[in-house]
Amino acid sequence: MRCILLQVVLALAAAAAAAAAAAEPFLRTVVSSGGRGVGVDSDALYFDSWRLSVETANAGPWSFVPARCGEFVRAYMEGERYASDSAVVAADSLAFAAQSSASAKGATKPAWVFDVDETLLSNAPYYAESGWGLEEFNETSFDEWVNVAEAPALPSSLKLYNELQGLGFHIVLLTGRSEFQRNSTEENLLFAGYRSWEKLILRQSSDIGKPAVQYKSERRAALEAEGFKILGNSGDQWSDLLGLPMATRSFKLPNPMYFIS
Numbered sequence: 001m002r003c004i005l006l007q008v009v010l011a012l013a014a015a016a017a018a019a020a021a022a023a024e025p026f027l028r029t030v031v032s033s034g035g036r037g038v039g040v041d042s043d044a045l046y047f048d049s050w051r052l053s054v055e056t057a058n059a060g061p062w063s064f065v066p067a068r069c070g071e072f073v074r075a076y077m078e079g080e081r082y083a084s085d086s087a088v089v090a091a092d093s094l095a096f097a098a099q100s101s102a103s104a105k106g107a108t109k110p111a112w113v114f115d116v117d118e119t120l121l122s123n124a125p126y127y128a129e130s131g132w133g134l135e136e137f138n139e140t141s142f143d144e145w146v147n148v149a150e151a152p153a154l155p156s157s158l159k160l161y162n163e164l165q166g167l168g169f170h171i172v173l174l175t176g177r178s179e180f181q182r183n184s185t186e187e188n189l190l191f192a193g194y195r196s197w198e199k200l201i202l203r204q205s206s207d208i209g210k211p212a213v214q215y216k217s218e219r220r221a222a223l224e225a226e227g228f229k230i231l232g233n234s235g236d237q238w239s240d241l242l243g244l245p246m247a248t249r250s251f252k253l254p255n256p257m258y259f260i261s
């Protein structure tokens with residue numbers, strides 16, 4: 001028993017040392033600028049604060065990434081942090097799913113709703129070509145990219161998706177993409193490794209101009225009316241998650257590239 005405790009203590013100490021080492025360059029950056037921040041260092045610090053603000057929705061609606069953050073968005077998306085942040089969201093989602101599916105055995109159809117872009121599929125290759133969100137959204141070029149149907153999966157989302165299916169969840173995909181993009185969206189999801197979703201819901205002509213919160217809430221209401229019990233909902237936008245009816249738990253994935261109201 002003592003020996004196990006000692007091992008746990010040693011493992012914790014090692015983890016703390018690793019975390020301190022990882023944080024060290026950042027601390028050095030702040031300290032070397034006297035805590036006030038100047039030049040490149042202050043941009044790095046600002047990016048971290050800006051990202052917290054957009055992820056929490058404190059920033060409210062925004063149209064493009066501030067110029068001083070552009071390089072940091074690229075580094076975040078291409079480096080390990082995006083993958084790591086996404087993997088932690090997936091782990092939290094799975095922990096909830098495992099516990100709720102165990103307690104939800106019964107008449108209901110337990111469902112998990114996924115958004116598509118920046119949730120199941122990553123459009124990072126498109127944003128790498130179009131300035132990482134520094135420029136305003138270009139629907140024409142984005143639709144061209146959608147038609148190519150080669151967006152890769154977010155690895156942690158694909159893993160979660162498969163694990164949820166293993167737990168018996170009905171998987172519903174609810175996207176802001178339009179009905180005319182159904183074929184390319186299905187083709188892309190298959191290309192990325194997704195299989196056996198229960199429904200793929202896209203915007204119909206009657207949904208044009210509706211805010212995402214309204215469109216997605218209406219579809220969640222329709223799903224509940226069909227007998228699905230929406231236990232979990234995953235999306236990179238608050239507009240994927242807010243509005244009634246809401247999932248029992250909602251999971252916000254990171255996205256510092258764009259905002260959808």
Ligand SMILES: *[C@@H]1O[C@H](CO)[C@@H](O)[C@H](O)[C@H]1NC(C)=O
Nearest residue numbers: 135137138139140141142144
């Ligand atoms: C948007 O993308 C299209 C297609 O790639 C391009 O022709 C057009 O110039 C772009 N518009 C802007 C404002 O950049």
Ligand SMILES: *[C@@H]1O[C@H](CO)[C@@H](O)[C@H](O)[C@H]1NC(C)=O
Nearest residue numbers: 179180181182183184186187
């Ligand atoms: C979608 O694919 C089906 C066959 O898989 C085809 O019949 C249909 O015309 C396609 N629709 C569009 C809009 O491309």
